[in-house]
Amino acid sequence: MTDDLLERTRKFVDTEVLPETAWLDARPDVPTPLTSRWHEAGLSNWWLPERYGGPGASLSTSVDVVSELSYGDAGFAFGSFLSILGTTLLHLYGDHDLADGYLTRMAGGGGCCAILISEQEAGSELHRTATTITADGDALVLDGEKYFSTNTDAADFLIVAGRAADDPSGYSLVLVPRDAPGVEVTKRWDMIGLRGSGTYAATLRGVRVPAVNRLSGNGLRDLEAGLNASRILIAATAIGTARRVRDVCMAYAATKKVKGALLVDNDVFAAKLGQMEAQIDVMRNQCLAAAAQFDGLMAAPNASGALYRAGALRSALAAKMHCGQAGWQVATTGSEMFGGLGFTHEHVIGKLVRDLRYVGLVEGGDDVVRDLLFGRYVLPAAKRL
Ligand SMILES: Cc1cc2nc3c(=O)[nH]c(=O)nc-3n(C[C@H](O)[C@H](O)[C@H](O)COP(=O)(O)OP(=O)(O)OC[C@H]3O[C@@H](n4cnc5c(N)ncnc54)[C@H](O)[C@@H]3O)c2cc1C
Structure with missing residues (x-):
């Protein structure tokens, strides 16, 4: 499925992205219509494994795909590939059925996911995260404030980093559906570059998800x-x-x-x-x-x-x-x-x-x-x- 991926990417960039450089730099609403055209061309989420119905391109091929996309617009490229972090984590460490459900829908629908790690206070010291994960029967309850996260507003699901309320050394990643009650996108940052992508601040207040949404491992x-x-x-x-x-x-x-x-x-x-x-x-x-x-x-x-x-x-x-x-x-x-x-x-x-x-x-x-x-x-x- 990936034989002509690069050629099709180049064509898409020539005809659809390059003519829109100035408009993409003017911080348009995202996702832009380019994102649905990218999906209609069969190119969205090109790395998703064939097991989920995706094209299954390797990371080596993806390097050249991203180079081509960035030649057109780095913001469009960033918004298009960053989901690879969340999908890779879900594929590797998520419950089998959970991964099948979300990633198959993503491959078919051309959606995206977001990763919510960064916090204002903790900075790059991720172990200082103040986001808490409280076990409550068969559920997990998340509370926290995330400073930067790309694609969050339009995402199908979020992968949120936090630590156990009763064990501060217990770090976990938890899948949270974007539409879960208690998830609120509080602002879109006005970035100096990558203006064709969207990066947001978000809060999680008493967000309740099934315990199976916790990814395995530290x-x-x-x-x-x-x-x-x-x-x-x-x-x-x-x-x-x-x-x-x-x-x-x-x-x-x-x-x-x-x-x-x-x-x-x-x-x-x-x-x-x-x-x-x-x-x-x-x-x-x-x-x-x-x-x-x-x-x-x-x-x-x-x-x-x-x-x-x-x-x-x-x-x-x-x-x-x-x-x-x-x-x-x-x-x-x-x-x-x-x-x-x-x-x-x-x-x-x-x-x-x-x-x-x-x-x-x-x-x-x-x-x-x-x-x-x-x-x-x-x-x-x-x-x-
Ligand atoms: C366009 C954009 C998109 C983003 N998307 C996401 C996203 O989707 N999800 C997400 O979670 N985050 C996202 N981020 C956040 C981004 O990953 C962080 O801003 C970045 O990792 C830097 O972390 P920080 O802002 O906490 O700054 P810090 O890392 O805290 O840096 C502040 C200062 O501390 C210094 N410093 C930090 N650590 C060290 C060290 N070990 N040694 C010496 N000096 C140090 C730095 O050099 C700097 O001077 C995004 C940010 C941008 C700009």
Whole structure:
């Protein structure tokens, strides 16, 4: 089912996404009509396993799909792929029937899910979550405030991180239907980039769900396993956005004259574009290496256990950090290319710079990623976290 996925994605981006760049950057209501057209084209949630009726694309293929989508619009890409975190967690650690029900509906209907982890106070220290999960007979009751969560308003279901009210060391992830009483979306953030996607603040007040909605395992460890997939695709956003930066620079240089000649014939310009090409190639190679490792673990006889034991993959952390940094260098070089125009809203380059910034922030800023790499892979094994 995935043979022509990339080709169809490119066509969709050319005909549907690229013409809408300015409109997507104007913070339209989401989901936009593009999301239903993406589904009608048979492309939504392309990674969902065939077992649920999805196309079943690998993460390696998804790296290129996300690069293509981000070439069109990083916000549309982000809103389209971020559900991979919630669906992977549900697939790996959710009750079999629960996963079958939600993921089959999602594959058929083209819906999305959201992941509610971040809190204002706890920041990246997820173990400080103040969201409580109280067992009450055959039910769980959730209370908490979540600061950022993408796609929440339109989601079919939410995966919420919290800890047991009677055991603060008991972390869990719980599936909450979006329409469960007590779930309230309190605002949509006005983000500087990815403006074609929607990220929200939300509260949960006495939200009651069946106990079977709790995912198995320690919630923080489950998260590490799932975050590998979304971190690699966040990194891949930088590839597509950087490719677009390169191409808008080339188009501009074909018209701009410097020292009596076109910029495209200038050696300094050529060196900058050569540097960009190397950065784009290394970004893609690192994402593909990380995705291949993830795909290998997903294909293991006990994928849930293999990923749980592996935790945060070095290759995925390196991909996100490297792509955030290299992508940012490409963006800043690109914006400089346009002189003062690069600092206006008149040219798409400003949007590309703003979009690229998120790669080094979301799902762990660079300080957090460096800390994880040190704690998991640099410290001697006996001292590792
Ligand atoms: C567009 C967007 C979409 C998002 N979507 C979601 C979503 O769907 N679900 C969700 O749960 N969250 C989401 N988030 C939240 C996002 O993942 C967090 O904002 C991000 O991980 C950073 O965490 P924080 O905001 O808590 O800041 P912090 O990590 O607390 O950072 C604040 C400061 O503390 C420093 N710091 C933190 N940890 C360390 C450390 N270990 N060592 C040294 N310095 C450190 C940082 O460098 C920074 O200077 C989204 C955010 C954005 C911008």
